[in-house]
Amino acid sequence: MVLVNAALATTLLAVTASGDSVRVPAQARGTEVTVHTEDPAPEVREGIRRAHTGQPVPPERRPARTPGPDAELAAALAPLTAAHGVRLSVAVFEPGTGRSAGFGSGTFDTASIVKVNVLAVLLLQAQDAGRELTDQEKEHASAAIRFSDNDATHELWAAIGGEHGFDAGNARLGLTSTRGGPDGHWGLTQTTTDDQITLLRAVFGTDSALDPASRAILRALMSEVAEDQRWGVSAASDGPVALKNGWLPRSHTELWDVNSIGRVTVAGRTYLLAVISDGHSTHAEGVAAVEEAARAAVAVIRSGSAV
Numbered sequence: 001m002v003l004v005n006a007a008l009a010t011t012l013l014a015v016t017a018s019g020d021s022v023r024v025p026a027q028a029r030g031t032e033v034t035v036h037t038e039d040p041a042p043e044v045r046e047g048i049r050r051a052h053t054g055q056p057v058p059p060e061r062r063p064a065r066t067p068g069p070d071a072e073l074a075a076a077l078a079p080l081t082a083a084h085g086v087r088l089s090v091a092v093f094e095p096g097t098g099r100s101a102g103f104g105s106g107t108f109d110t111a112s113i114v115k116v117n118v119l120a121v122l123l124l125q126a127q128d129a130g131r132e133l134t135d136q137e138k139e140h141a142s143a144a145i146r147f148s149d150n151d152a153t154h155e156l157w158a159a160i161g162g163e164h165g166f167d168a169g170n171a172r173l174g175l176t177s178t179r180g181g182p183d184g185h186w187g188l189t190q191t192t193t194d195d196q197i198t199l200l201r202a203v204f205g206t207d208s209a210l211d212p213a214s215r216a217i218l219r220a221l222m223s224e225v226a227e228d229q230r231w232g233v234s235a236a237s238d239g240p241v242a243l244k245n246g247w248l249p250r251s252h253t254e255l256w257d258v259n260s261i262g263r264v265t266v267a268g269r270t271y272l273l274a275v276i277s278d279g280h281s282t283h284a285e286g287v288a289a290v291e292e293a294a295r296a297a298v299a300v301i302r303s304g305s306a307v
Contacts, residue, residue, distance in 0.1 A: 069099070069100070069101030069300050069301060069303075070101055070102055070103065072101070072300045072303065073090065073101045073102070073103045073296060073297060073300045074103050076296040076299070076300060077090065077103055077293055077296055080289050080292060080293060081104075083279075085255070085279040086277065086278075086279040086280060086289065087104070087106070087108070087277060087278050087279050088103070088104055088275070088276075088277040088289065088293055089102075089103065089104025089105065089106065089108065089192065089193045089275070089276050089277070090102065090103045090104060090193060090273075090274070090275050090293045090294075090296075090297045091103075091193035091194055091196065091197045091273075091274045091297075092197075092271055092272065092273050092274075092297040092298060092300070092301045093197050093200075093201065093271065093272045093273075094269065094270075094271050094272075094301055095201070095204070095205060095270060095271075095272065096269060096270070099301055100197075100301070101297060101300050101301050102193060102194065103297075104193065105192075106192070107177060107190040107191060107192055108190065108191060108192070108257065108259070108276040108277070108278055109187065109188055109189070109190065109248060109250075109257045109259075109278065110178075110181075110186075110187065110188075110189040110190070110191050110246060110259065110276075111187050111246030111247055111248035111257045111258075111259055112148050112150075112153075112187065112244065112245065112246035112247070112248075112259075113191075113196070113244050113245065113246040113259045113260070113261050113276070114153075114181075114186055114187065114189045114191075114246070115144045115145055115148065115153050115156075115244060115246075116145065116199065116203070116218065116222065116244045116261065117166070117170070117175075117178070117189075117191075117199055118144070118153060118156050118157055118160060118166065118186065119141050119144065119145060119156060119217075119218060119221075120169070120173060120199065120202065120203065120210060120214075120218060121160045121165065121166055121169030121170065121173075122137065122141070122156055122159060122160050123210060123214035123217060123218070124169050124172060124173070124209060124210060124214070125160060125165070125169065126214075127210070127211055127214060132213075133217075137156070137159065139152070140152040140153075140155045140156050140159075141156065141217070141221065142221060144156055145218075145221035145222060145224075145225065145244060146221055146224050146225055146226055147226050147229075148226075148229060148244075148245070148246075153186060154184070154186075157184065157186045162180065162184065163179070163180025163181060163182055163186075163189075164180070166180035166186075166189070167179060167180050170195075172209045173198070173199060173202050173208075173209055173210075174198045174202065174209075175191075175195040175198055175199060176195065176198075177190075177191065177192045177194065177195050178190065178191040178192070178195045187246075187248055191276065192276075193274040193275070193276055196261050196274035196276065197272055197274055199261075200261060200262070200263065200272040200273075200274065201272060202215075203215055203218045203219060203222070204219065204242075204263050204270075204272060219242055222242035222243055222244055222262060222263075223240070223241070223242040225243060225244065225245075229245055230243065231245065231260070231287050231290075231291065232245045232259075232260025232262070232275065232287065232290050232291060232294065233260045233261065233262045233264055233273045233274075233275060233290075233291075233294045234260075234262070234264065234294075235291035235292075235294050235295055236264050236266065236271075236273060236291075236294040236295045236297070236298040237264035237265050237266060238265065238266055238267065239264075239265030239266065239268070240265050241262060241263070241264050241265065242262050242263045243260060243261065243262025243263070243264075244260075244261055244262060245258075245259065245260045245261075246258075246259040246260075247259070247283055247286065247287075249283070250278075253279075255278065255279050255280060255281060256278070256279075256280040256281070256282065256283050256285075256286045257276075257277070257278045257280075257286075258277055258278075258280055258283065258286025258287055258289070258290050259275065259276040259277065259290070260273075260274075260275050260290050260291075260294065261273070261274045261275075261276075264294075264298065266298055266302065267302075269302075271298055271301060273294055273297060273298065275290045275293045275294050275297070277289060277290060277293075
């Protein structure tokens, strides 16, 4: 479904060609969010230390292989997470079987992956009112998802009632650990990979607060993301992909948040995948880490030990 004409699409692409950083009002610049996370278990810390130094992990010190997928994913991601200051969380779910795997805890900045969530809440509100999106809302929705347009997202954020409307909508969508960014800073919304999988299940599943028409809009837009923004979880796919990425340089650290969520297809089977991360020294390094994590997550869930 294409919701803007070619002329509008060209204009929107030009507007967003400079990047995906979140606009912060001058009076609020310098305000940062402090995120507290739990330390990993001792055996995970030991595994990461040994992976970083090249030492083998003695069998008695290796993370337990039951239930299986989570431990395998932790082992696969150890080289990525060994980098000082880099945090990474990954979750994968296979709708056809219900199999899942995850790694990492704590909350992360959403950056622009929040745009899917914002549109989902707007569609939910429109359902409640018994109406379709207006032409203007459709244009903003297309620009926000397909081209990651920030100005369009500001309009959608205001339309849903800011963080209060956002949080209320998420309660109905089943997101329990996602909180809207304060004072209009939607890119600083805090989330978890578990919540992102819940959101993706609401978009791509059938047991959802979103009706079929709303789900169709989100699926179509996520399938039409601009070509230069189709990195991330797409690295794990050999078929159709529907995704949304987010990237944000943090002013207080000069390090990057890099995130990617979506539905990927591998050998004809579909998987819902979320990778969120921060602490990268460059955007390119963040993209490489996210893509490697995406490939590892899908490989684990496809392995015979995934239950």
